[in-house]
Amino acid sequence: MDVALHPDVSWLAALIGTWEGTGTGEYPTIDGFSYLESITFGHVGKPFVTYAQRTRHPETGLPMHAEMGYWRIPGPGAIEIVMAQPTGLAEIYEGAMVLDGPTMVVDVRSTSIGATTSAKEVTITERTFSVSGDEMQYTFRMAAVGQPLQHHLSARLQRVA
Amino acid sequence: MDVALHPDVSWLAALIGTWEGTGTGEYPTIDGFSYLESITFGHVGKPFVTYAQRTRHPETGLPMHAEMGYWRIPGPGAIEIVMAQPTGLAEIYEGAMVLDGPTMVVDVRSTSIGATTSAKEVTITERTFSVSGDEMQYTFRMAAVGQPLQHHLSARLQRVA
Secondary structure, three states: OOOOOOHHHHHHHHHOEEEEEEEEEEEOOEEEEEEEEEEEEEOOOOOOEEEEEEEEOOOOOOEEEEEEEEEEOOOOOEEEEEEEEOOOEEEEEEEEEEEEOOEEEEEEEEEEEEEOOOOOOEEEEEEEEEEEOOEEEEEEEEEEOOOOOEEEEEEEEEEOO | OOOOOOHHHHHHHHHOEEEEEEEEEEEOOEEEEEEEEEEEEEOOOOOOEEEEEEEEOOOOOOEEEEEEEEEEOOOOOEEEEEEEEOOOEEEEEEEEEEEEOOEEEEEEEEEEEEEOOOOOOEEEEEEEEEEEOOEEEEEEEEEEOOOOOEEEEEEEEEEOO
16 A cells, blocks of 8 residues: 555554464364464554464465454554454454564453354463564464463464565 | 355355445434445355455545454354454354345344454444345444444445456
């Protein structure tokens, strides 16, 4: 977009673009797995940033997970994320955004997880994103299907656009 | 996509594509308004359909609303929608999909509306979509900011792709 980033989300400027990389996942109820990932952050000049993510199988290239939503900055250092999951979950995250030297760290926790009748039970989710220049890392922790909160995903991506 | 629609969402085949049209909105707390709209339904061969919507101002062309999410079919005649709103809302809808002659009607009501701390209060939302060939109409009803459930939006779109 040629339009300028809305001042409310200027703190998120470092995210705008497309990121690609690889990740791994684990959870007590499933086999470990790895994935290729693409994340795009965009904007239309309004006070939010769009987020769209897709993962693919590293050998077959077939689609695995996807999710999308919006990132908002309600005030200095604060962040809100609204996320839709094709697994039947609608998540609200809230948390903090801090600068650690050249690294921007976004640390959020679910405050609401809506679920369709057919969705699996997920009770808590936490995400930490770290962005430093053209490098992004994230981790994802989850309490789901009767398991306590624990590590589920980690990935490392690079800016490609 | 060249990939076939997943059998679980084959009932949604009539939606896949891009739709454009116009709509109008009203609510006791705001002035009436009109908008240009584009809706795209897509898929990647998995058991959900992606939904992305944007509206623009009819004179200035500037972006107004946007929302995105996933549509799911948990069983015959049933439908689940997961929706992320940049206004800070994460919605779950459930309802029914019926065929009325050549017209497919999707009628859903919110079962969960998660909200960020900074979001306006929305307590109930209802949507009805009607699709007949290349014509789509929808209406949207809402209880929000202390007002009872009532009509908010209606739009008429045509398939363009």
